[in-house]
Amino acid sequence: MTGVAAGSADDGGGRSPASPYPVAVLIRDGVLPMELGLVHQLLGTARSADGRPLYSVRTCAPRPGMVRTDADFPVYAEHGLDAVAAADTVIVPASHESDEALAPGGLDAEVTRALRSAARVASICTGSFVLAAAGLLDGRRATTHWMSADRFARAFPLTTVDADVLYVDEGDVLTSAGEAAGIDLCLHMIREDHGAAVAADVARRTVVPPHREGGQAQYIRRPLAEPGLASTGRARAYALKHLADPLTLAALAEVESMSVRTFSRRFREETGLAPMQWLTQRRLDRARQLLEETDHTVDRVAAEAGFGTGASLRQHFALGVGVAPGAYRATFRGGRP
Template sequence: MTDPAADLRRVAVVVLEGAKPLDVGIPAQVFTTRASMPYQVRVCGAAPGLVAGGDGLSYHVAHGLEALEWADLVFIPGYRRPDEDDPPPAVVDALIAAHARGARLAAISTGAFALAATGLLDSRRATTHWHYTRALARRHPRIRVDENVLFVDEGSVLTSAGAASGIDLCLHILRADLGVAASNHAARRLVAAPYRSGGQAQYVPRSVPEPIGERFAATREWALHRLGDPLTLETLARHAAVSARTFSRRFLEDTGYTPMQWVMRARIDLARELLERSELGIEQIAADVGLGTGANLRQHFQRILGTTPTDYRRTFTRGG
């Protein structure tokens, strides 16, 4: 008799001393086993038992570091005083061994410090909560710390900023594993934004409030419902009721993309979902998402995703 658990992707969440509750809960909840989520989660610590967390909470974990030998994907949630306290050597060794075995390692917020202690982030881009980016750079000067992004995907090692960006990182991983439709379904379940790119800027306190950001969010939502229509910089700026120059500058600061780069990625995302969930032909999809021709869709699909629409559909077709 086939064991259903054998087909599930295996996720471990490593709880360190001082672990932040939201950081622990995000991957445990996002990847919880259900019909739409072929994952199995184990929450672990340096040893089974009670782990003192941050914010007055403690965690009783059922598993020790053997969970990292079992996992395909390992999350390291943020923890208190990361710039002062090194993770236990046994945890560092277990993370290195898991990576060497082929597991992906994903740090949320200050969990980047524990991941950095392995040396696996050396010479790579990484991020953490904006309050700790300089401390991470000082403590680990070989890391290329990017303080102005929500998350960084370096393939086998991933890092994210503050707690909420851990949701963005989890949804990003879901998109890569299962496709846009599954990621959007999980986002709806979490009542979260369906996608914020890793290049979007972290929130850093400003001396003056920026109410214009909400207006731009409304313009992005407006544009998402009109991707099949001609969308120009001037059209978007007109909706936001600012000049094209102001719109372009502030949009780049807010999202990490120029307006037209953002529109192109939104169109490619819609094309991905149509490829996954419909039997429409490439030419029809190209027209529906505002890219005009199949050739144009193929060109931008290859440039942004590194694959063709046909290969993408084959990968994510049910039963394919």
């Protein structure tokens, strides 16, 4: 989802553009407290330029009342599935008590109906099993915690599992990896809904990076006998300083004094992405920043971000962001929502 959350502005639903986006966090017995808390912390601190809260976050459960956590304390969910019906976005944290036992069609029918009616649904960690059991991930790409990826793939063969990334955005359905990847997911949603400046402000308040490098690949335990991986960090730092230059794979490999083949393999192992995929993402980040913060022409933005021409920027922007650069600027330039 790009720009504005579904049903967020003067859509006939009776809510003004100034109203915060309603978000429901659907928890179940065994919920991980960190995952519940990070949603409230990140979305709850998102503010407009004039200080208005941009999200209204409610915790709910299939039935209101006390809900067990995987710690030594319960939490009280005041709301039931009515909060899901009223929300623009529903976020499902993990419950290690039940997630991995789920199979297609194995979710409570009321919960399934509620999730299917939501405009946007997201999961953290093994909460992806809930989305898959509700049929929301059929024919889609998704991620989950790398330790659960094989089990997920066996249980839900209609879903393409990518265990190397921190999150996957399929528009109206998003999934993220382990607990901390929920932070990356929330910042991504804030960035898509309200722009990079708002997401960066939330990241500063929370003392986390606005965009974390790499994917799950860097956290997967590898055999002890495997040789140590040489870092590709110098090449990434070099690329970030020279985004406007016509960088090649060979030039980046040369920074690390590696062959192209070795560099490409190690880069993917360390970041979860191919080098040029990573470079395109960073250039898109730079273009978004320039569109939000400057009055540069599209051609100048393209040159400074490393895309060369306005036509190239428009093509990459349409593929990576989902809208044209001009439309993105119209939404996020100047006063924020």
